Amino acid sequence: MASIALEIPRGAWRRPIGLPLENPGRSLPEPHVSIDDGYWQGVPLGGIGAGTIGRTYRGDFARWHLDPGRHRYEPLPACMFSIFVEDQSGRLSQALWTEAPSRELAAWPWRYPVGAGFYAALYPRSWFVYEWERLPVRLAVEQFSPVIPHNYRESSYPVAVFLWFIENPTSEPLRVGILFTWQNLLGFGWDHRVPGGGIHRSRAEALASGRMIGVEMMGGEGPAQEPWDGSWALAALEVPGVEVTYRTWFPAEGDGAEIWEDFAADGRLESDAGAISPPEGERAGAGLAATFRLAPGEKRVVPMALAWDLPIVEFGAGDRWYRRHTVFFGRSGRNAWEIAREALERYPAWREGIQAWQRPILSDPTVPDWYLTALFNELYFIADGATAWVVDPADPEGIGRFAQIECYDYPFYETLDVRFYGSFPLLMLWPELEKAVMRDFIATVPQADLTLRTIEANGGQAPRKLPGALPHDLGSPLEAPWRLPNAYRFQDPNIWKDLNSKFVLLLYRDYVFTGDRGLVESGWPAVRMALEYLKLFDRDADGLPENEGLPDQTYDTWPMRGPSAYCGGLWLAALEAAIRMADLVGDPEARSRYEDWLRRARESFEALLWNGQYYRYDALSPHRDSIMADQLAGQWYADLTGLPPIVPEPHILQAFRTIYDYNVRRFAEGRRGAVNGMRPDGTVDRCSNQSAEVWVGVTYALASAMLARGMEEEAWRTAWGAYHVTYEEKGYWFRTPEAWDERGDFRASMYLRPGAIWAIEWVRRR
Structure with a gap:
């Protein structure tokens, strides 16, 4: 035992014992006060x-x-x-x-x-x-x-x-x-x-x-x-x-x-x-x-x-x-x-x-120490996120059932739109648990629960779960996870335009990483059902599902109207993934149909949304020309999983350069990550609270996407802003929030999405 020596590795976050922090971040008052235990x-x-x-x-x-x-x-x-x-x-x-x-x-x-x-x-x-x-x-x-x-x-x-x-x-x-x-x-x-x-x-x-x-x-x-x-x-x-x-x-x-x-x-x-x-x-x-x-x-x-x-x-x-x-x-x-x-x-x-496990990453001289600090310390949420890992009575010797919460303010297990970003560490480090979660989502696709619930945002009524619609989540610890999905009811998740595409992309991503064809084969009927359901929202037959002028995706206070860069790009990438999976399972009829959908959707996406510098936020809203940091989320997944580009190659780099110039460099002196929305005049888009926020997980995802496209300097600078606020400036260590504003004040601490920093490591390992 005496041979064990004290050794504090490179990249370990350090702070003097008990030293108070000047000017720490505070909980934002709107739309509600988040849990704020301090630093x-x-x-x-x-x-x-x-x-x-x-x-x-x-x-x-x-x-x-x-x-x-x-x-x-x-x-x-x-x-x-x-x-x-x-x-x-x-x-x-x-x-x-x-x-x-x-x-x-x-x-x-x-x-x-x-x-x-x-x-x-x-x-x-x-x-x-x-x-x-x-x-x-x-x-x-x-x-x-x-x-x-x-x-x-x-x-x-x-x-x-x-x-x-x-x-x-x-x-x-x-x-x-x-x-x-x-x-x-x-x-x-x-x-x-x-x-x-x-x-x-x-x-x-x-x-x-x-x-x-x-x-x-x-x-x-x-x-x-x-x-x-x-x-x-x-x-x-x-x-x-x-x-x-x-x-x-x-x-x-x-x-x-x-x-x-x-x-x-x-x-x-x-x-x-x-x-x-x-x-x-x-x-x-x-x-x-x-x-x-x-x-x-x-x-x-x-x-x-x-x-x-x-x-x-x-x-x-x-x-x-x-x-x-x-x-x-x-x-x-x-x-x-x-x-x-x-x-x-x-x-x-x-x-x-x-x-x-950590030694090869820590010994890499090509990465900065701050990246190592954030990369490993953001893993705290794997265990700390109200995590349930329980024995499955149907298979008591198997891997069990697993779920982590979105956050304690929003108590939903495995929130699908968020885990699209935040599940990279689970997949890369405990892939059997990731596959268990995806099997649970596969099972939900055909399920129906027509119980009417009041939607908190507008007071309307909506069924809890429609067949073909991916659920927002696998349930809540306040109810019955796995048995009662869709605990979320701030908006109606049955009409969300990102969930079904994200499910398809997650399934394909997990196959690419694990090589488990069985996951694709068992999920293929759910993939087909999910795509057919989402295609119903293409009401004008232009190939793209239309957003409905209300928040019907992960930005659930930031409305989109008509085709949008975010949901449309996810749809294009999901169709590309479905074409690959159709080949894997031997379904030429589905492959042909998805190719037709993709051809039409890609043409409409370019015609309606590309303006020469970036992809517009959407086609019809009053703020349609805003510059969205997350506009190429679909392209991000396409690059990570080896799919063809969803848009012309020159447009990809030009859009990322515009995002970096506006959403990163022109926001808070480039020191706080990527703000979600910027106006073409260089001011922050303040049409909603979320458009004016930095989302930590989206910032790390954007950095990963830039890195995949060879924009190394821009990628590291973007990611550094999220690290800087979390670990140096505002005291969010081990409670990394979903979002902060221009002052660095936060919403929703202890959040799942910042796990997207492991997507940077995904790109580095390719």
Whole structure:
């Protein structure tokens, strides 16, 4: 274990511990106030679908996504790391948080000095390096969960590993203690109380690498019956020279004097072996301490693990599922200790798996460090996006069902128009999960749900789902995902003009990347149905579906009328993809029909929308001559997947040059990404809130499209603007929003679409 060295890779985002941010971004007031917890954020811990916990760069555990679809932000002081050091001049003990609680645990020494060290993050790993003049030791911790590409086992684990690196740089021996305390969060720590207070008990067992010692917190002896029930465990490895002691219980709402005075006396705890049921109704904590001596110049690595086993997922309509990790640990909910054991045994292999995956990208000298920062850290959403990865009862040994949310403000799973941009990391790193999602969309195409719903934008009535119309989403955690698609009802998704084309393009993209012909063969009837349905909106027989003068696509407050560059271009690319898929499945009749449609549509697209410099926003709206950043979204996918150009080659480059000149360079001095809409006179299109916004995912997609066309300087400058606002200027790290305005104020934090940055990596790998 001592051979494991502290190593913070190139590209890791860094910030002084607890340093406030001047002029952070704020939530935009319109159309509603988004979740805004501020910039105190950090890398989330926890596997895919396991529930996640966010530890901020000031040292507290504050963001809780343990229950899919439910966001809670609240620092819990009892969930804490603390340090003890004794040298010849005396003793020092300190909780490692730059803030202090308002009431509880008042006896603990809080307010670690702001700026005394730094935090670094390169998902899924993060680091605290403590540099305080009062600390006679060099102290750092690396924390991570085993979120490893192409790994469909450990990536689902509800576990976090903490590797403490300690060195004595002095000329005298030191005594060091590291205290890890945790609040029992069964009942999610707030809304439920486990009957009788549950059970806390100490445990110890021999492993090949040492003795595992810690505390297990359970709701009871029998299997968990509720989604808030299960078990938690915190454990450390005792090896020669390291003593691990513990407290099975302490009041997390009191002043904390008893446990702190115990720890501060000698850096250890007076272990209270056995089991205890904390008083019912009280917030209870547990703690463990690793204590050791360091000779001058000596180094030591101390591993600790936190694990939780909350096996049941329940959604708003009452549907219940078992989380993915139960395939490997059973469904009782009493297996947190076993998960922690595997972490303490396997963490070197997990760490090496993460490093081996990232190393080739990090060692590429042709890419800037800021790109690496954004590329890897935007992956936080794979686990943190209210992610559900559950066992499919119809195939309990299979890959399971998977879904990530659009965002917590818009709680919809696998929003189709958004995942068109944001699903690249899922496809490129966990392709079996991407294919599972697409199989779920394939199944929805012929489905009908004629239940009438009120459309929020206009008060009208519309069926929930019409056959042939792709759903906006696969459901909501507030209802019944997979069983009730189309939870969205701000607009009527049955008349959207981008969803069906995007479905066809996603299916073809996934085939191109995976080579799985079976995906195309199983989806072909749905492709044909989707295209026939969308063709019905070509009411004037010009080959292009007409937008209806209201927001009927992903820009759902920005209306289009008549043929539009955005939806028309997606239609052209979808027809090209369908022609390729018709060849794959051997359907010459469909191929011939789509060729006829494409020929007519391409002629109309050029005649109606090309103006010599760019493709007009649409053909008939009052703002039809606006310059849309996303006007060539269809061409973007055509280039990514090797399809023929949807428009003449010279027009592609000219349009991208115009977009770069207007939407990037002339907006906010070229420092905030690509604004969605610009007028030909160089002013921002303010006909809607969305036309005047930068969409982070669209900016990354545009950069990818430019890069695919050889516009390297323009591509990197465009993408840099999105990185700059997120990680340098406005404090959106680990909550990257959908959008911001010219000031940098945001809408819809923690959003799916920014995963489009991985489309840049797609182009680079070609």
